[in-house]
Amino acid sequence: MIYDIFYISNTSVNTDAWNLFSKRFPAARKLENVKSFNDVKLKSFTKFFWIVWDDLVVSDNFIFDYRVAKWDESYTHVFKNGEYYDGISLFSKNSTVSEREFSNRFYVNKKEIDVVASTPKPYDKFYIDTYEEYLNAIETATTDMFWVIWDEVLVNPEFAFDFKVPKYDQHIPHVFKNGKYFDGICIFPKSTIVTQREFENRFYINKKEIDVVASMPRPYDMFFMSYDETNADINYQKLLDRFPLAKRVHGVKGIHQAHIKAAELSSTEMFWVIDADAEILPEFNFEFEQIPYYDRQRRINLIETVHVWRSKNPVNKLRYGYGGVKLFPKHLTMSMDITKPDMTTSISDKFQVMKEVSNITAFNIDEFSTWRSAFRECAKLSSKSIDRNYDKETTVRLRIWCAVGKNEPFGLYSIGGALAGYRFGTANVGDLEELSKINDFDWLFSEYTEWLPSLELHLKTKDRYKKETDVE
16 A cells, blocks of 8 residues: 655745656645644545655655554654655654654654655755845745855855755754854754844854865955056066966056055955065965954954055165055045055054065166155155154164165165155155155156256265265
């Protein structure tokens, strides 16, 4: 005798799934909005009956031909659903099954049959970022649990999304590792809604942590900033060879405006900036400390801080933040004060100098580029327009800029630009309108052309040279 087969759901049965099942098993009956075991039991005409939930995929070789031995008739017979015994079940009409047992598919009086009769239906996937999108996923998901993949993570290519949650655990989120921390890809239940605070912090009161690296934090966007530098194309290609996802912002007039453009293009909450004359050192990998998403205060502090790495000056051998790689907060960069001469320190009142040397700042590639770079830096140093700089440190750097490296390529232009910038900055201390001219490359070129005829006289004798660099 063939036992009754019921294809059931606690809501509406998925139409496509039912059509496939009924085609294979025409005698099966569909039951919707099932709330208890008795809802099914009362509709059976056979001594035993099968229950198949609509979140299962019946194995191709399973044909519902199992027969219960006389001495086993008091048990509920449960077949494997993938790796767990929470799938297709064979019940006796004499069975008593509580609502809790039925909803969890975990029966007190049972016999486990080591036959894979089904596998769980794959969970729906949602790529989301906001709490509203999460609530919408709950409404639209066709499976009792669903994957959530955050916009700012990179999925591990070896992660197969084949993890299945046993029925008795399907009331809590299951959280996978995102690099080092459990704040990445999740499996959420439809039946339990997490609060907005839990969602936004990615820290759930009731959860299960799965020690599998399903994703990595998405690397911050990387922007190569160029205007008219003669070595820009070469340096950009070198950067692409190591970091193929690096983007380029080119030809935007104005230092502030170029960085605002990069911030607008950035899809990450912070972004890297590499100057066009930067030659990245082989050991520098743009790696940064990962902060768990649920450590909210540290994350807020991070995305409000400008980070600057050191660079090596090839002319005067100074090593500090000038020309170094930078990590900027996206939203603060977009709203920066464009009237301040020094763009980097005008973005945020939080500033972190990193000890590691990131690159050689190869600004000495031609006469004008060398002069312009030295002029701009020394104008800022001498006018004390770089926030949070120490006077003693600034004085030492000025002296070195104005005195060291004349035998290096374009060294005289570096020293000449430094001296001219030193004079300009000293003469315009506190005059932000005048000092802002150092970010106008057309104005800088006109200054350079006026200075150029005096190059030989300007650096003619050691006495004059020594006197000019005797900054206070």
